[in-house]
Amino acid sequence: xxRAQDLLEGLRSIYPRERILTAPAELAPYESDxxxxxxxxxxxxxxxETQDEVIxxxxxxxxxxxxxxxxxxxxSLSGGSLPVEGGIVIALNRLNRILRLDPEERIAVVEPGxxxxxxxxxxxxxxxxxxPDPSSQAVCTIGGNVAFNSGGAHCLKYGMTANHVLGIKAVxxxxxxxxxxxxxxxxxxxxxxxxxxxSEGLFGIALEITLRLLPRPEAYRTVLAAYRSLEQxxxxxxxxxASGVLPGAMEIMDRLSLEAAEAAVGAGYPRDAAAVxxxxxxxxxxxxxxxxxxxxxxxxxxxxxxxxxxxDEGERQRIWKGRKGAxxxxxxxxxxxxxQDGVVPRTRLGQALxxxxxxxxxxxxxxxxxxxxxxxNLHPLILYDGxxxxxxxxxxxxxxxxxxxxxRLGGSxxxxxxxxxxxxxFLPEMFAEADLAVMRRLRRVMDxxxxxxxxxxxxxxxxxxxxxx
Amino acid sequence: MSPVGELVxxxxxxxxxxxxxxxxxxxxxxxxxxxxxxxxxxxxxVLDLSRLSGVLEYDPAEFTFTAWAGTPVREVEDLLTRxxxxxxxxxxxxxxxxxxxxxxxxxxxxxRRYRYGGVRDFVLGVRFVDGTGAVVRGGGKVVKNAAGFDxxxxxxxxxxxxxxxxxxxxxxxxxPRAHATLRVTYARVEEALRGLLRLNTSGxxxxxxxxxxxxxxxxxxxxxxxxxxxxxxxLVAFLGGPxxxxxxxxxxALWEGVREFSWVPAGHALVKVPVTPRRLAGLExxxxxxxxxxxxxxxxxxxxxxxxxxxxxxHRTLVELGLAGLCVLGPPGRPVLGEWGGEAxxxxxxQALDPQGKFGVR
Ligand SMILES: Cc1cc2nc3c(=O)[nH]c(=O)nc-3n(C[C@H](O)[C@H](O)[C@H](O)COP(=O)(O)OP(=O)(O)OC[C@H]3O[C@@H](n4cnc5c(N)ncnc54)[C@H](O)[C@@H]3O)c2cc1C
Ligand SMILES: Cc1cc2nc3c(=O)[nH]c(=O)nc-3n(C[C@H](O)[C@H](O)[C@H](O)COP(=O)(O)OP(=O)(O)OC[C@H]3O[C@@H](n4cnc5c(N)ncnc54)[C@H](O)[C@@H]3O)c2cc1C
Numbered sequence: 050x051x052r053a054q055d056l057l058e059g060l061r062s063i064y065p066r067e068r069i070l071t072a073p074a075e076l077a078p079y080e081s082d083x084x085x086x087x088x089x090x091x092x093x094x095x096x097x098e099t100q101d102e103v104i105x106x107x108x109x110x111x112x113x114x115x116x117x118x119x120x121x122x123x124x125s126l127s128g129g130s131l132p133v134e135g136g137i138v139i140a141l142n143r144l145n146r147i148l149r150l151d152p153e154e155r156i157a158v159v160e161p162g163x164x165x166x167x168x169x170x171x172x173x174x175x176x177x178x179x180x181p182d183p184s185s186q187a188v189c190t191i192g193g194n195v196a197f198n199s200g201g202a203h204c205l206k207y208g209m210t211a212n213h214v215l216g217i218k219a220v221x222x223x224x225x226x227x228x229x230x231x232x233x234x235x236x237x238x239x240x241x242x243x244x245x246x247x248s249e250g251l252f253g254i255a256l257e258i259t260l261r262l263l264p265r266p267e268a269y270r271t272v273l274a275a276y277r278s279l280e281q282x283x284x285x286x287x288x289x290x291a292s293g294v295l296p297g298a299m300e301i302m303d304r305l306s307l308e309a310a311e312a313a314v315g316a317g318y319p320r321d322a323a324a325v326x327x328x329x330x331x332x333x334x335x336x337x338x339x340x341x342x343x344x345x346x347x348x349x350x351x352x353x354x355x356x357x358x359x360x361d362e363g364e365r366q367r368i369w370k371g372r373k374g375a376x377x378x379x380x381x382x383x384x385x386x387x388x389q390d391g392v393v394p395r396t397r398l399g400q401a402l403x404x405x406x407x408x409x410x411x412x413x414x415x416x417x418x419x420x421x422x423x424x425x426n427l428h429p430l431i432l433y434d435g436x437x438x439x440x441x442x443x444x445x446x447x448x449x450x451x452x453x454x455x456x457r458l459g460g461s462x463x464x465x466x467x468x469x470x471x472x473x474x475f476l477p478e479m480f481a482e483a484d485l486a487v488m489r490r491l492r493r494v495m496d497x498x499x500x501x502x503x504x505x506x507x508x509x510x511x512x513x514x515x516x517x518x
Numbered sequence: 519m520s521p522v523g524e525l526v527x528x529x530x531x532x533x534x535x536x537x538x539x540x541x542x543x544x545x546x547x548x549x550x551x552x553x554x555x556x557x558x559x560x561x562x563x564v565l566d567l568s569r570l571s572g573v574l575e576y577d578p579a580e581f582t583f584t585a586w587a588g589t590p591v592r593e594v595e596d597l598l599t600r601x602x603x604x605x606x607x608x609x610x611x612x613x614x615x616x617x618x619x620x621x622x623x624x625x626x627x628x629x630r631r632y633r634y635g636g637v638r639d640f641v642l643g644v645r646f647v648d649g650t651g652a653v654v655r656g657g658g659k660v661v662k663n664a665a666g667f668d669x670x671x672x673x674x675x676x677x678x679x680x681x682x683x684x685x686x687x688x689x690x691x692x693x694p695r696a697h698a699t700l701r702v703t704y705a706r707v708e709e710a711l712r713g714l715l716r717l718n719t720s721g722x723x724x725x726x727x728x729x730x731x732x733x734x735x736x737x738x739x740x741x742x743x744x745x746x747x748x749x750x751x752x753l754v755a756f757l758g759g760p761x762x763x764x765x766x767x768x769x770x771a772l773w774e775g776v777r778e779f780s781w782v783p784a785g786h787a788l789v790k791v792p793v794t795p796r797r798l799a800g801l802e803x804x805x806x807x808x809x810x811x812x813x814x815x816x817x818x819x820x821x822x823x824x825x826x827x828x829x830x831x832x833h834r835t836l837v838e839l840g841l842a843g844l845c846v847l848g849p850p851g852r853p854v855l856g857e858w859g860g861e862a863x864x865x866x867x868x869q870a871l872d873p874q875g876k877f878g879v880r
Contacts, residue, residue: 153715154794176721198664205661211668212639221866229860234631234819235792237842239680239867240638241860243671247664264721291579293602293692332723335745335752343742392660396579424662461663468665479665483652488667490870506666 056092059113060137063095063105070094079138082123082130084471086387086441091118091132098143100160100218100256106139107254108224116500119254121162121190126388127469129197129249133503139254141192147171148257155262156215156232161192161255165199168260177262180207183465184373195255198247200465202298202372205423207263209465211246216259219245221252222496232259244491249467250502252495266297266331270341271365274353275322279303279406279418282324283398285351286422289328290395292347294340297331299423305382306375306419306430313378316371317364319355326353326422327368375419376430383415383432385441389448390466391455395425404454405429412447414440426464427455453478468506477508523562529569531645531653531684537565538682539651544876546678548588548620551611555624555677557850567619570684573597575659581690582642582659587619587683594618604693606634613778619683624846625675626790628777629726629738632816634691637674643687644670648680649872659687672867677853679868679877694725694740698750699769701762704733707802711818713757715795718817722753728776729814731802738773779847781811782824787848789832789855791821791841804835829855 060069070076071093080088092115097103110117116136123130132138145162152175157168165186168179182201183189189199195217200209207213216230229241236242245252276282282301289299302310302325307318318325328348330340341358348356359365371378379386393401402418405427409416420428429451433444452462452475462468462475477485489507493499524541528534538544543562550557550566567588576583578601585594591605591612598604608628609621622644627636634640643657646669656669673683704710710733717727717737726738737757739749754761764772775781782788793801795818805812808831811824825832829845836843836856843855872878 151796152719154796155718156794176719198668200662200664208635208639209662209664211671212635221863225862227860227863229863231792231859232794233792234636234816235627235790236625236675237790237792237844237854237858238625238860239676239864240625240671240674241863241867243638243668243674244867245863246671247668264719266723267721287579290581295692333741333745333749333752335748336723336741339742339745392658392662394577394580394582394660396577421662425660426662460660461658461665463664464660464662465664472665476666479658480655484655484666486652487648487654487656487669487871490873491667491867494866494870 056115059109060093060095060106063102063109068096068098070096079120079123079132079140082125082128084126084128084131084469086435087128087131087470089132089134091138092135094138094140096140096143100144103139103141103144103254103256104220104224104226107220107222110137110500111222111224111498114498114500116503118502119192119196119250121193122164122188124185124189125193125197125469126390126466127463127471129467129469129505131470141190152177154232157260157262159191159258159260161190161195161258163191165189165191165194172262176265178265179213179260180263181210181213184376191258191260192255195246195258196248196250197467198465200421200426202300202421204421204426205299206295206297211243213261214242214246214258215261217242217245217255218257219253219255222498222501230259234261249469249506251492251506253501268334268337269297269329269331269365270337271327271329271359271368272341272344272348273357273359273368274326274348274351275319275355276324276326276353279324279402280399281352282326283402283422285326285348285353286398287396288351289344289347290423292343294330294344294347296328296344296423298327298329300327300372301325301418301420301422302372302375303418305415305417306379309378309382309417310371310375313381314370314374316367318371322354327372372419379417379430379432382417383434385433385435387431387433387444387448388466389427389429389431389451390463391427391452391460392464393425393427393455393458393460397458398422398425401427401454401458405451408447408450412443414444414447421464424464425460449475470505473506473508476506525564525566527566527569531647534565534647534682534684535651535653537563538647538649538876542876543878544682546619546623546682548617548623549590549615551614551616551620552624552846555846555853565682567617567682574685578603581661582687583690584643584659584685584687585618587617587686589618591616591618591621598690599693602693603690605640605688606691607631607637607640608777609637610777610779618686622674622683622686623676623678624844626846629728629773629815632727633723633725638671640689641670641674641686642689644673644683645685646673646681646683649874649876654681657687661689680871681877696743696746697738697740697769698746699739699764699772700737700750700753700757701764702735702737702757703760704735707732708799709733710735711795711798714818718795720756722756727817729818731806731812776813779822781813782847783811786811786824786826787829788846789823789825789843790846791823791836791843792819793821793841794819797839797841800839801841804839
């Protein structure tokens with residue numbers, strides 16, 4: 050292992066001094082992402098401003114055998130951008146230009162550090178928007194979204210990030226620059242964009258991303274229904290789905306998250322509900338009105354205690370503000386929390402929620418539920434106090450039980466937050482050794498020295514990989 | 519060494535594994551509806567998957583189903599229709615016998631890809647036999663899943679070169695209850711193109727927008743019966759000019775014909791060319807000059823070309839325009855024409871999934 054001093058010499062030929070961070074105080078903000086329970090101090094953080102600088106850095110890492118972690122805004126909830134011991138962090142926030150926006154072709158070509166919401170802002174004057182909308186959209190970057198195949202409230206109808214990326218230019222971990230996909234909705238040959246998106250930074254770094262834009266729906270109608278139990282709300286979701294309505298979004302919040310959101314943003318949610326279901330239909334005005342009528346019939350037959358329809362855009366925004374701010378709001382209820390991200394088949398939602406309630410009681414830890422019900426994508430927030438000995442461990446054990454339940458019910462350990470470091474030990478519960486072997490081979494052909502974000506996604510291999518010079 | 523032109527029809531996954539392990543070169547075939555893709559060169563064992571057929575799981579309330587890869591698309595669609603659901607990406611060649619595996623491997627979607635997304639957007643899970651003979655599972659059976667690399671998407675367009683698909687899970691949607699199609703006629707292709715671009719930025723919720731040169735725009739609306747009339751009226755007003763509205767059986771038959779490529783003359787090759795609306799004019803000019811029949815689908819993102827002549831000519835044209843093409847119907851050989859950008863990255867992927875090059879030869 051070379052000393053930090055020697056390492057810096059190599060980087061200095063790429064960056065001016067002020068864009069290489071090495072002082073402990075400068076490194077501190079990069080030691081973890083939004084999964085704050087894990088912390089690793091990197092050897093250095095570099096702040097590239099051009100694609101060429103990124104390429105030069107990756108090539109240098111490959112030559113020197115230095116592991117690297119690409120970082121967008123560090124909002125990963127699964128430790129995806131956690132630094133590697135002895136490695137460097139390539140922070141991409143300054144690579145944040147929208148290179149091209151073509152309204153007639155409905156595309157935007159962007160650098161990876163562009164925040165998600167910026168794309169929709171830039172597209173708005175043309176009546177277009179970028180559909181994937183993680184709750185963190187004001188902060189998180191397109192590069193991070195690509196690496197994690199991030200989702201949001203609208204996945205049921207519009208899919209995840211992968212469904213909205215048309216082309217990518219990337220530097221692979223051994224320094225080769227590749228382009229794949231393009232600007233058309235159609236393609237020829239294997240869907241290479243499809244395999245890069247969601248690769249959690251293990252193939253290399255996305256330098257330029259071509260995004261599909263959609264016309265902003267003409268009209269939205271948002272319905273909020275309150276229920277006496279969480280399970281009842283879960284069953285209402287199955288009913289809506291079975292009735293043939295395809296809502297743009299379908300979200301559930303339980304009592305705890307409602308209280309928190311109410312306290313934080315005053316969304317005006319019903320006070321006494323055990324759970325609230327938010328359903329939004331969107332599209333052309335006449336169609337949306339027809340869908341709404343049908344939707345209300347279905348919802349009224351699902352036993353709600355109260356049904357509200359947002360009267361105007363202001364009311365609609367208030368409903369969504371409460372939902373989107375729910376994670377941070379729940380944070381006020383407890384010094385620490387873990388967010389889980391499992392998926393269950395929609396028809397098993399009621400069962401899954403009952404099981405989470407049972408586990409919460411058994412572990413003596415509060416669990417707040419706020420989630421993308423239309424996709425069966427649960428987000429149980431497990432509240433704990435890290436200062437109390439053993440609580441973090443208990444919270445992690447509870448989280449593990451929830452993930453195993455999701456797999457048992459036929460679902461997945463992650464719907465959108467990725468595997469990261471947090472869930473890597475659960476990957477073998479979803480996939481057999483042969484499945485993992487192919488994924489590892491894929492990783493190896495992109496990253497022969499295992500330098501790109503090592504230690505993420507895969508559980509440690511039986512034979513230890515050699516990392517570092 | 520594989521015997522010349524050998525054809526095998528496995529009925530279990532284990533047999534597929536054995537064949538892949540034992541033969542030197544293997545070419546999977548579903549319904550053989552795209553002969554340019556599924557006809558072998560010598561020394562290649564054709565692995566006919568028609569016995570691995572049938573729906574394994576389907577719960578309408580989940581919006582998903584799982585089936586063997588050799589299942590005819592027709593069988594699946596009949597089942598979905600009974601529950602008011604459909605495969606939104608309009609898999610082509612349904613009536614000709616296309617299978618789910620062949621549809622995914624050739625990466626083909628029909629006109630409604632415009633509104634809903636293509637086959638890539640609806641494959642959730644996959645089980646396949648890779649080039650080492652191992653059975654590999656990727657993705658899952660739920661509509662949302664971010665665990666592990668997205669192998670199901672990688673298989674879309676893989677042309678049988680990354681593995682033999684044996685089982686697939688798809689997302690489905692509720693089917694629109696009613697449809698109307700507007701036929702808008704323009705004097706010249708340039709005007710039709712302008713009309714298409716106007717629609718692309720209009721914000722109308724359109725299922726399909728196809729341009730039939732020289733001057734017809736086909737615009738399809740789908741949704742609830744109650745609102746369809748109002749929506750049609752608004753769209754007619756927006757488009758202006760001579761518009762004819764098709765409904766009912768006539769409307770349905772029109773799109774079935776499109777989906778089965780009934781407009782392609784016998785003896786012509788059929789080539790899919792991914793394009794963008796802006797680059798359409800250049801392509802149109804060359805195709806018109808060559809006398810090829812053509813149809814531009816997906817709002818100007820996909821050109822379907824019926825090519826009467828030597829494919830080498832079309833290949834050169836596509837190279838000059840910087841476009842790629844996939845020959846779907848036509849002579850076997852090299853189905854990919856023109857300039858395809860992703861080769862460097864694809865080579866690595868093939869190395870990982872097919873290290874011995876079992877699927878490399880046609
Ligand atoms: C309050 C809150 C709410 C959230 N809500 C949602 C939600 O609704 N839906 C959802 O899906 N997620 C959500 N997240 C998680 C997170 O915002 C997403 O995972 C997001 O995509 C991460 O983006 P980032 O720019 O912060 O990436 P980072 O956290 O910096 O990095 C994430 C991963 O991407 C890799 N990476 C970053 N840039 C590149 C690049 N250019 N090339 C290759 N790899 C790269 C990193 O190495 C790392 O593995 C939420 C997070 C928070 C804190
Ligand atoms: C010797 C012989 C010759 C035939 N010739 C013709 C003919 O010329 N024309 C005709 O219409 N029918 C022909 N048939 C009949 C043909 O087998 C069926 O019509 C077939 O159903 C077409 O399949 P498909 O449309 O599903 O995709 P295909 O056309 O079979 O395949 C399209 C592409 O997908 C790949 N693929 C298909 N399934 C899989 C899978 N499960 N996993 C991985 N890759 C896959 C193929 O390798 C190919 O690249 C022939 C049959 C035989 C036995």
